Amino acid sequence: MSDSAAPPSLFVHRRKIVWADTDPAGIAYTGRFPNFALEAIEAWCADRLGIDWYGMHNTLGGGTPFVHLDMDFRASLRPGDALATTVALRRAGRSSLEFAVTGRLADGTVSFEGKFVCVFVEDATHTSRPIPERFAQAVAREVELAVAGA
């Protein structure tokens, strides 16, 4: 956590859609959308758990590979669009985190909704392990925020 106070609301990741994201149809390519969502979840980790994936990989002896993702596409994105992706931790299991991500345009239009599930694993054994104790409080708070739909 960047500070001890509870975050006031769900984490929102912002990025501009750029030329490189888009295809001959003039809109962001389908294959880019999971990356938009994953970038948002990565930034969520840094902001809400206080450590990003690279830090986990280097210092926690394991990472959080994804076991599932699904996405529904509602509105296309074009270069210059300001995408705001909200990340809600909808559920936490013994080892797993389930995120609900929603990407919105500046006017509030929903571009995509998705569910992403990752699992804490141990590098040494390549098997799942419980969510590290150090994240327990933050995880509980984020699930609460998600339930509240903050």
Place this chain on the structure above:
Amino acid sequence: MSDSAAPPSLFVHRRKIVWADTDPAGIAYTGRFPNFALEAIEAWCADRLGIDWYGMHNTLGGGTPFVHLDMDFRASLRPGDALATTVALRRAGRSSLEFAVTGRLADGTVSFEGKFVCVFVEDATHTSRPIPERFAQAVAREVELAVAGA
């Protein structure tokens, strides 16, 4: 169709996993997997419908944007791995195609399974349109192949 004979089996797309696909954990990054599946579906279009996305975009007055995708990840991929992705057209609606994609390693291990749904749209109106008549026969045959689990 590249020829008039019915394809003997489901379409399989092959690619090597390369360094650029992988992340600091030494495995293909989650965000690359939807691209592996999409590339396979794009190649399926060229092979089984006789026209790729670029050709559709340039000559058919519209494309086939995706409205949904989901993936389950079973086994990680490393640089040098030979990925074989099977594309089955599981269902065809009035305007939509639903693909089941399965990525396998050389020894048959399933790396991922996914469902991808796209819709034929008209550029002029930005609305869905029926699957073009020219694809009717190929679509019917591919659905049959998928049902047969060929």
Place this chain on the structure above:
Amino acid sequence: MSDSAAPPSLFVHRRKIVWADTDPAGIAYTGRFPNFALEAIEAWCADRLGIDWYGMHNTLGGGTPFVHLDMDFRASLRPGDALATTVALRRAGRSSLEFAVTGRLADGTVSFEGKFVCVFVEDATHTSRPIPERFAQAVAREVELAVAGA
């Protein structure tokens, strides 16, 4: 131009290095660096010419494809690094723009230096055309800024 006052200094584009940018060596993949530079140049266009590549493509009947790029790599980048890329318009020909780009880490360390050359082309003829008159003033000012090493 976003306003009528001359920009006080060279354009700087900022982005975080993310997990997806990096490879099994734990550093940003070589193939990502040209994209960092190109994103910075694209943002320069929007900020200093008042129109981005997508806008040019849609409204000016042509774009600015690159004919040359070169890069020297000085220091590696890791996830979480804050990359600041300075874009200087070092030279303007009849049709071409030559950019000097320099990527720096937060502590000022130079990560990369590069030269990128693009040419204004006409879609209808696929040949080069003079830099549009509407950009003349901005281009002159940016070249001045670059010379001054502002």
Place this chain on the structure above:
Amino acid sequence: MSDSAAPPSLFVHRRKIVWADTDPAGIAYTGRFPNFALEAIEAWCADRLGIDWYGMHNTLGGGTPFVHLDMDFRASLRPGDALATTVALRRAGRSSLEFAVTGRLADGTVSFEGKFVCVFVEDATHTSRPIPERFAQAVAREVELAVAGA
């Protein structure tokens, strides 16, 4: 080396240009070209040195980061184009390899030419090291091939 016989000619890497490589102008995005060249060099390593970058990273205690690249663009690429990239090892220093890469379309048209320089480094010290002895013979032979313009 996959076998003891000298390779008959310069290494050529083949790939199809796909929808994901291309931008709203309907051609492969500038930022993709360095990746085409790098993929070809990576495949050259596997074929001509007998080990790819991932193998080097895992077993040789170091890799071959790039210190320079430059590219000139001659002809654009479109989805479906069959790109053949020739890799010539133009020069070998104490620690460095300088590659000349040339990408050609099926009809022989040159799409791009480039120079890429990498350096063998030691992970433990992050400094350059001599080209490993195990590669000496293959490197000498490849430089000869490049000189001969085979």
